Amino acid sequence: MPKMNISRSVVINAPVEKIFSTLNDFNNWQAWSPWLIMEPEAKVTVREDSKYYEWEGNRVGAGNMTVLNEKENEHIDYDLTFLKPWKSKANVSFYFKPVKDGIQVTWTMASSLPFFMFWMKKQMEAFVGMDYDRGLSMLKEHIEKGEIDSKLEFRGVSDFSAAKYIGIKTKCGMQEIGPKMMADFGKLEEYMKENQEIAAGAAYSIYHKWDMVKEQVEYTACVGVKSIPSNVPSNFIASEIPATKVYVMRHVGAYEHLGNAWSTLYTMQRNKEFKMLKGIHPFEMYVNNPQEVAVKDLITDIHFAIKG
Secondary structure (H helix, E strand, C coil), X not given: CCEEEEEEEEEECCCHHHHHHHHCCHHHHHHCCXXXXXXXXXXXXXCCCCCEEEEEECCCEEEEEEEEEEXXXXXXXXXXXXXXXXXEEEEEEEEEEEECCEEEEEEEEEEECCHHHHHHHHHHHHHHHHHHHHHHHHHHHHHHHCCCCEEEEEEEEEEECCEEEEEEEEEEXXXXXXXXXXXXXXXXHHHHHCCHHHEEEEEEEEEEEEECCCCEEEEEEEEEECCCCCCCCCCCEEEEECCEEEXXXXXXXXXXXXXXXXXXXXXXXXXXXXXXXXCCCCEEEECCCCCCCCHHHCEEEEEEEECC
């Protein structure tokens, strides 16, 4: 059985007592779970003593988790059992360590894959690692602010009209995507200031490739135009997203939590809730301006082209 090990950390600016009490009581987990956000209607049952819970859903599968042992404000160990989509077990732990800016919270998992999935070991470690990153980010907000700036609206199937754009294509590490994209949109904004007559309003990011194992992403940052101009700079590209049927997931909140929407859509695809249309890469549309609204009110619509 191929072994799988994941470890991710975040620093939370809060008393360790608050963090510990949040994580040793399963009644608190639904607020920040990177999996339950994908399926709000999933059935969750927490035992009266709050040390055991079980879940069941179409997207999140089924399983249960039990607090095995805990040392107050130092660590908590859990026994995790997956029942669907396949049976497996895992040892999960949280460790708490005081550091300069708060408490370093480390979340670990030691598990194994079914023998027939040996070829997916690196991918699964990458996928679960990203889930852990999303979860820790939400846990941090939940504890520090009392709320999380991330809400999903399942908008469903609609028709997308063709949209011309100019853009900048970039390949970078996943950790670099924030500053890289800001720089790309800065260049596009400068160009559009001198060509306002062609502006069509919308700004997009088209994602061509995600390599979870190598942590590389290839995307095009773009702005909509009424027509393709003749003076497109040599480092820009000009193209069009064709008219297509799409499934739309709306994310309301901070851009740093957009992974919640993307992970949900890919889970829905794997769950065969829709069939993606090859040849049109998924893209996100920025509905409002981050300079004009609060972070919690940012609206981003993620589009997956689907077969009719």
